[in-house]
Amino acid sequence: MKALVPDELVGDAITRAVGGELRLTREARGISRLQLVSRLPSGIGERTLLSYEHGTRQLTVLRLAELSWALGVDAPTIFSRGLQRARLLVENLTLVVDLRALLNDERVTFRPLAQWARNLLNDYPDGIVEVEPAVVQHLASFIGCTRSELANHLAHFTPDSGIEKQENKATS
Structure with missing residues (x-):
C-alpha cells in the first residue's frame, strides 16, 4: 500500500516557508543579504x-x-519555525507560542x-x-478538541520577531 503524502508537502509550500523564515531571521539580526x-x-x-x-x-x-x-541559529529551528509560521505540519512540531498574544484570543473553544x-507567564516573563507535541495532545484532551485543531490554533501565535531564545520549554 502506497503512503499518502500530505498536501502540505506537494508543491513549493515548504520551500517558501523556510525561505521566508531565513529572511525574517536575517532581518531580525540586522544583516543585509550582502x-x-x-x-x-x-x-x-x-x-x-x-x-x-x-522560495x-x-x-x-x-x-x-x-x-x-x-x-x-540552528537549522532545525529555522526549518520548524518556517513551517509553524506557514502552518504546515504543525501537529508534529515543537511550537513556539507568544503567551501574551494567546491571552488576547477570545475564541470560546480555546x-x-x-x-x-x-500561569506560564509566572515562569516565562x-x-x-x-510547546512540545505531547503537551499539545494533553491540552487538546483537556479542552475537548483534536491535537491537530489545537496545534493549528497555537501556530497562529508565533512570535513576530524572528528567532527568539530557544531556552524556553513548556512541559506542563
Whole structure:
C-alpha cells in the first residue's frame, strides 16, 4: 500500500516557508543579504540568497546548515519555525507560542488556555514558550478538541520577531 503524502508537502509550500523564515531571521539580526553572503564559504551570490528567501529556489540541507550557521541559529529551528509560521505540519512540531498574544484570543473553544497561559507567564516573563507535541495532545484532551485543531490554533501565535531564545520549554 502506497503512503499518502500530505498536501502540505506537494508543491513549493515548504520551500517558501523556510525561505521566508531565513529572511525574517536575517532581518531580525540586522544583516543585509550582502553581509550574509560574505560570511558563507560557498560563495553564493546575493541573487541566489534572494531566490532562497523568496522560495523560488530549493535549499539543500547543506546550504540550509551553512546559512543557519552564518546567522547564528540552528537549522532545525529555522526549518520548524518556517513551517509553524506557514502552518504546515504543525501537529508534529515543537511550537513556539507568544503567551501574551494567546491571552488576547477570545475564541470560546480555546478559552481554557487562558489560565494555562497566565500561569506560564509566572515562569516565562518574556511570554515566549516552546510547546512540545505531547503537551499539545494533553491540552487538546483537556479542552475537548483534536491535537491537530489545537496545534493549528497555537501556530497562529508565533512570535513576530524572528528567532527568539530557544531556552524556553513548556512541559506542563
